[in-house]
Amino acid sequence: MSVEVSRGLENVIIKTTGLTYIDGINGILRYRGYDINDLVNYASYEELIHLMLYGELPNRQQLNQVKGIINESFEVPEQVISTIFSMPRSCDAIGMMETAFGILASIYDPKWNKTTNKELAVQIIAKTATITANIYRAKEGLKPKIPEPSESYAESFLAATFGKKPTQEEIKAMDASLILYTDHEVPASTTAALVASSTLSDMYSCIVAALAALKGPLHGGAAEEAFKQFVEIGSVENADKWFEEKIIKGKSRLMGFGHRVYKTYDPRAKIFKTLAKSFAEKNENVKKYYEIAERIEKLGVDTFGSKHIYPNTDFYSGIVFYALGFPRYMFTSLFALSRVLGWLAHIIEYVEEQHRLIRPRALYIGPEKREFKPIELR
Ligand code: CMC
Structure with a gap:
């Protein structure tokens, strides 16, 4: 079977x-x-x-x-x-x-x-x-x-x-x-x-x-990880170099990108981006991270867009949380x-x-039946 x-x-x-x-x-x-x-x-x-x-x-x-x-x-x-x-x-x-x-x-x-x-x-x-x-x-x-x-x-x-x-x-x-x-x-x-x-x-x-x-x-941890990237990059001038070394050569995943269901731009990411932009217009620190994120978004879409990997909700949300004062x-x-x-x-x-106990099965692929050996014989 x-x-x-x-x-x-x-x-x-x-x-x-x-x-x-x-x-x-x-x-x-x-x-x-x-x-x-x-x-x-x-x-x-x-x-x-x-x-x-x-x-x-x-x-x-x-x-x-x-x-x-x-x-x-x-x-x-x-x-x-x-x-x-x-x-x-x-x-x-x-x-x-x-x-x-x-x-x-x-x-x-x-x-x-x-x-x-x-x-x-x-x-x-x-x-x-x-x-x-x-x-x-x-x-x-x-x-x-x-x-x-x-x-x-x-x-x-x-x-x-x-x-x-x-x-x-x-x-x-x-x-x-x-x-x-x-x-x-x-x-x-x-x-x-x-x-x-x-x-x-x-x-x-x-x-x-x-x-x-x-x-x-x-x-859930992806928003933290995405924002950590922007902190690590530090300035928009450093974005291309970071992307090349970390994502292209280093083959790390770009956090805040990709989704099991979305094969296009996550609609939530668009709204978070608008909110982040609005805070960036009034706050220099937020602006710094927003500009880094925007540049990384461009590089990410250019590199991964053909594989249907786009920004997800966590890409810009961290910038909004940061603007609200959250660590x-x-x-x-x-x-x-x-x-x-x-x-x-x-x-x-x-x-x-629609209640029913969730109890899936696993397909056993371990050894066939084996003779038990006492510890002295192993
Ligand atoms: N950066 C670079 N490559 C990626 C990324 C990424 N962020 N996401 C997927 N890929 C590549 C992956 O390397 C693989 O390539 P290949 O086929 O050449 O081996 C291919 O895309 C398929 O990846 P997968 O991991 O099999 O696909 P998945 O459906 O399991 O991925 C995901 C979904 C969210 C785990 C993944 O996109 C990812 O790790 N993203 C980064 C973490 C992230 O932002 N997570 C937040 C998800 S949205 C919020 C939430 O649901 O909590």
Whole structure:
């Protein structure tokens, strides 16, 4: 019997979804039918939370309900804060996030319940802002701060993180980033969350599984890696030499380029580029990195375009995060902050509508049956 092994589960359809549509050939991304550009331009992250979890954009009353749940749910158990602040400041931010969600899983251990799943998801999204802001604060040696109700989730998060009121441009960029990273069908982290949810493990534990998969440089870690390249290059004059030595001769992967699904320019990268450009026009440091990135983009597309390798979402997002004041070590956590909505929407869709234990098989290629030899005879 011939059996085909799908390496990397490439092209395996693991579920149906009404959440995210990707056309990787034409560079189209839609959440529940709405184009990503329209959502970034006209919707808020809170509207997106309602859209993803409840299926439709909210009316005014529904939006106020979502905002109400968020504003009431920023608090986390004291053990979460004390643990984050007792960890060495050198700890990895995503590792700290896994720890925080592990504590929530231990304390709450919520059971799946169709009448409360969605509201619980909104509460978890609020708590993710608290955890993310306080990971930054702990690593910077600041005091804990719980987000407070404000005009928006993005504003509450930024204000808690940096301890000052953000500007309208910063709030808008944070909101856009939350929307852009919300969901992307079933990449490794969402698949990891789905595997955990298929055993009916609780939502917090599913997020721990997702975070573990997100942490790697081939997934969530790519924004950090992409920005690291721009720092290493240092100036736009050095870009061509760096590209030749590192990417062409050194055969290193260009981080922030290439995608399993997109075979053209990632539509999210275009929006992040516009946001980065807008910050670059007002800030000389941002401008330096923006110019380096633009030059590397040109060299990357000239070299890899024929192989359908183009900038992905992580190529310019780090410059936007940097412009907002975040250090590089926070970039993957910012990805997680946004993606928690996608993870939750997918696992709720899966558990409520199409649940089945995920249990694939492996094709055995080891030795035939062998005689056991006692240790003295080996
Ligand atoms: N730079 C140079 N060559 C590349 C790159 C790159 N960034 N990406 C793919 N290739 C080449 C690769 O060397 C291979 O060439 P060949 O066929 O000659 O051996 C070919 O393209 C196919 O690569 P692959 O790794 O088999 O393809 P994949 O579908 O597994 O790759 C990827 C997807 C994202 C892992 C890969 O493009 C990559 O490593 N990119 C850099 C890391 C990155 O930016 N990751 C963020 C992904 S988007 C956000 C997210 O989903 O988290």
